[in-house]
Amino acid sequence: MTCEQSRDALFGYHFATLNSDERTEVERHLLECRGCVAELIALKRAIETAEHGFPASNGAKARVRRAVAEELGLAVPARPVRARWERPVAFGFAATAVVCAVLVAHAVATGPAHLPRAQEGTAIESR
Numbered sequence: 001m002t003c004e005q006s007r008d009a010l011f012g013y014h015f016a017t018l019n020s021d022e023r024t025e026v027e028r029h030l031l032e033c034r035g036c037v038a039e040l041i042a043l044k045r046a047i048e049t050a051e052h053g054f055p056a057s058n059g060a061k062a063r064v065r066r067a068v069a070e071e072l073g074l075a076v077p078a079r080p081v082r083a084r085w086e087r088p089v090a091f092g093f094a095a096t097a098v099v100c101a102v103l104v105a106h107a108v109a110t111g112p113a114h115l116p117r118a119q120e121g122t123a124i125e126s127r
């Protein structure tokens with residue numbers, strides 16, 4: 001495999017879209033060619049630290065990997081195991097958001113409408 005062929009295949013190598021023979025050829029070339037290893041590292045860096053937009057979350061990356069693996073008929077990677085604390089914390093945030101929304105709705109529905117009457121009452125008493 002030439003350097004040009006190797007560099008053309010690096011994108012597919014990174015995303016695991018090469019067949020087994022192509023992958024083996026690229027790996028054989030990479031063992032002998034520091035220039036192509038440097039190219040692969042630069043490509044991986046460019047892909048993984050894309051300067052445009054926000055980096056994908058780990059969950060999004062896992063979903064893409066699963067979808068690609070299913071599409072290609074490869075072994076589907078296992079679902080990431082959530083840390084024990086993640087679910088209660090997420091539930092806590094959701095519950096807090098709901099409580100805040102209810103409080104804001106209540107304040108908007110009842111708060112300002114009662115103020116003028118109360119102020120009128122105190123104004124009359126003070127005169």
Ligand SMILES: [Zn+2]
Pocket residue numbers: 002003004006029033034035036
């Ligand atoms: Zn090379």
